[in-house]
Amino acid sequence: MLNLILFGPPGAGKGTQSEKIIAKYNLIHLSTGDLLRSEIQAGSELGLKAKTLMDQGLLVPDEVVIGMIDHKLSAHRDAAGFIFDGFPRTVKQAEALDTLLASHNENISVMVALVVEDDELLARLLNRGKTSGRPDDQNEELISKRIQEYNSKTKPVADYYQQQEKFVPINGIGEIETIFEEINKAIAAV
Template identity: 40%
Template sequence: MRLVLVGPPGAGKGTQAVRLAERLDVPHISSGDLFRANLRDKTELGLAAQRYMDAGELVPDEVTVGMLRERLAEDDVEKGFILDGFPRTAAQADALDELLRDAGNELDAVVSLEVGEDVLVQRLLARGRTDDTEDVIRRRQEVYREETAPLLEHYAEQLVTVNAVGEVAEITDRIVDVLGPR
């Protein structure tokens, strides 16, 4: 099963990705984990990313896609994966489609975790992080909507939406149910 999880900050993507990876017996691939591993191991891509970050610039897609390309070439993704945090833009989605096509694969589904903004704000405020003020959280939600709308259009045929409000286990069951026997 090859899945992408999308949803606004606080929707539970990371939590659900870990649970689904275990249930479906496929690796969870987090873009954040990819970056941390490449930076820690001082890989060529990690060093390139570090140069951009040190200059206060965004890491370009080709570096991020390069990290993902290397990760998708590993043996443990043969029967599938769950992507969390990638793609974030239509350009990244195009790159992912190309990577998969080159390997003779395609995504089984893109799961959109749906949560109302007020619930998201409460979840994120409850984390107690100093940078999580209500204004900052609401702005992040706005940026997510702006950046992700084209992504959802890109994946319209593979998109399934899941109500991500409730107990963690219930949400996992909803996702598995909506995916069915793919």
């Protein structure tokens, strides 16, 4: 089973590349945002707990998100693998994910990180903001804050997987197909 974390800052091209990876490797897309919405819509116990917290403006705790991922893993035991999107965002979440996967006799195969310089990210997101309609892609100050947040809080997750020799940095600047070829090489090396 291929379990891949697609990693990188906002604007690095994760959405574009994840679609290509999912199509080629037949992976189940695990987006924490999508999981939260579907559990809430299904009215599951975890979904109701998450909705109560979200309605109060609170963040959903890691154990609730891990529980939702556990449900998804259990529901797709015959899957070719999973691509993790938006999770883990902290080392604590990475440790919890590793523990969960081990309970299913699985592990993270590889973390592919799209590496893009901050000034390029800013330009990409401002450009995307012209067509996406997303207000967070139209405000230079907000974009800088998101990139800063990634650099300070999320980047340590890369170090965590680097210590496990599962971290593969890939230049996220260039032609989409060229970047995808590099991702394929990283997957083939697993």
